[in-house]
Amino acid sequence: MAESRQSSPNDDLLVARGISKIFPGVKALDAVDFTLRSGEIHALMGENGAGKSTLIKVLTGVYEFNSGAIRLSGREIRPRSTLEAQQAGISTVYQEVNLIPHLSVAENICLGRQTKRFGFIQWKAIRRRANEALQRLGLEIDVTQPLSSCSIAIQQLVAIARAVDISAKVLILDEPTSSLDADEVKQLFAIMQKLKGSGLGIIFVTHFLDQVYAVSDRITVLRNGKLVGAYRSAELPRLHLISKMIGRDASEITDQHPSAEAQETTAEPIIEAAALGRHGAVENLNFKIAPGEVLGLAGLLGSGRTETARLLFGADRPTSGLLKTSGETKRHLTPRRAINLAFGFCSEDRKTEGIITNLSIRENIALALQARRGPFRPIPITEQNQLAQEFITSLKIATTDAEKPIKFLSGGNQQKVLLGRWLASKPRFLILDEPTRGIDVGAKFEILNLVRDLVKRGMAILFISSELEEVVRSCNRVIVLRDRRQIGELRGADISESKIMQTIAGTSQN
């Protein structure tokens, strides 16, 4: 069977036409076409909210689609569960391995499909089958050892072996490389090539541009739930790929220069990173931020922006390098110590790291300031009311009163309350991670203007945004990240969308 496919590698294996998926209030996929050929590795690319994961969930039966059609090997399918998708021949390996750590490798590979005789499991047959499945990937490991004793990379390969053993035609790898080191990635790629050679179609989702170009034959780009296009990897320069992903055509950009003056500040930096990094998160950060300065972090999704922010705030421990605040080396920074240093961190994950759902707007605003004062120096209620009122007015928070639980506000207004929380704590250094995500245009402008005001008053700001336009408009200097590394720094007149994109694409070095 494999041979026959190999002979005609341009067979369309999986064809999705006009797929739409509507969630209440959002069109997550809007008439998206997607074609996977047998014997190809097809990268699916897009920024946040592009619809990648929705498309994958539709293909694997997690979501039912609203309109469109999916054909697999010419036969129309409509999987209603992952099991149905698997039976049809579509298997998925997720970033977090979805296997059972305490069972043996063999059991994991054969789980749910054990060979039985008279109702008893035939262990010999299972071990043989597992060995065969692993050998197909060129992997020699002891199948009787528990899965938990294997490295993450091996666990991932076991997951792939299991997926292929379910006689998959289509293999979906959803960010398989995020927790692997360089050698392990190489091993994975070799296996992907091998599987591709046997006629499998592989959909590869990743944030790493280098990896996309290293293995993929074609690339499909989605943006805001719509198809941007499908391209042969060899014919799509990086810069074009990036511009398609972020929706700014390189030729269209009329380069705006930062309105913020690009003067070199001589002030002592508030925070300084020297070769700072955290294993598996981000490496080799080198920058300083001084009062009255906005430092931008630019890079694609998964390039290490949030990871950088978390290191600076003490939310994660660095494993290498030094972090200095006002010239003093900080070894064990924690959020509480950071707040005592008058730092603030407005997380991009509003729901799980920002709002306290059931507490009122007033309480949410007072929280960080109160935490700095400690439990026994309460902010008098009149002062809390004043604070809340002040930010409701100045940030134009749409609410009837300050006692409303924050969960009843819209996303944009919640974001403003969180900004209020940090501003109320009067920070010297404020980290804004995607402060404008998911909020309407009017609120965006207000927040950007606020950033400008705060800097004029001498605050230091780290500004993270996927929207390059915002970064260009707000920042004095921009650090560019790619694949979890700092790859460049732009300052002054150099800060422009095209320059940032070129830096991300690496064309300035090539």
Place this chain on the structure above:
Amino acid sequence: MPLLNFRELRSSWSRIRWVLFILAAILLYNFFFTPGFFKIELKQGHLYGSLIDIVDRAAPVMLVSLGMTLVIATAGVDLSVGAIMAIIGSLAAKLITENHWPFAGVLLLALAAGTALGLWNGSLVSFVGVQPIVATLILMVAGRGIAQLLTGGQIITFENNSFAFLGGGYFLGLPFTFTIVALSFLVLALFVRKSALALFIEAVGDNERASHLSGINSRFIKCFAYAAVGFFSALAGLIVASDIKAADANNAGLYLELDAILAVVLGGTALTGGRFYLFNSLIGAILIQTLTTTILTRGVAVELTLVVKAIIILLVCLVQSEQFRALATRVCLRKNEAAA
């Protein structure tokens, strides 16, 4: 500044009204069917009657439920309160009978020991990262053993007027336990609401990650909550021992953790943590005791009491559930339509 502002009062009312409704129904039932239930007599300057008795008997659960409210608000739970009560009762009895300590010293040491046991639970939960239910299960099981070691497997009886006053004395015509509960509630409510502890407890219980990133010391907050429930369990343990003038390591506070948790949940504090309602927990405890007393005075067969209690509690939970009320309304409407 009032202890509760208008909005807090309203939100606490919306959570307790169904409990009050059932409580009123039980009282109404007693009004018609239990002779003398509402009778309150004045004998030798002391008030006597079933209603007084209910509150007096509910005192240990009420005290424990105050602390339990804080623990549950941090999204935790404490199963060891009954065991702490047994330990403290045994400790107090031993100190008085064998070591002849003055009562004041016993009181102070007992409360300190209860707080320390709570801190032990709190440390396991917040520093070691053990799940609350497991962490407190350890002391729940081990605690009775410790209490039995203290009493040497015997029931230690004691004679001490000051100690006896704690659970059996009268003050201002009412059982002294009324004063203990009222003072405990007021002091605790003022302490947490006037400081920022209440805010931090609710924040940690609602969203621990966001609280951590906002600079709240969630370990300290959790330790405080467990220490508080330890303190109130010690107080409840002293009252129970004082009541029977003896320390019974096997039965003191047995299953009381379940009543305390139920009281808190009836009061509207969610087991998932967040907003808490101290006063409502007291009402929840009173409902449970009213139910028990009613069943006992009605002479329900002993083997049936637990079943009846369970059915009424189930009823309370059902009327408290918005989903169930919506379902019931729909069924009623459909019936009416069918009839019309």
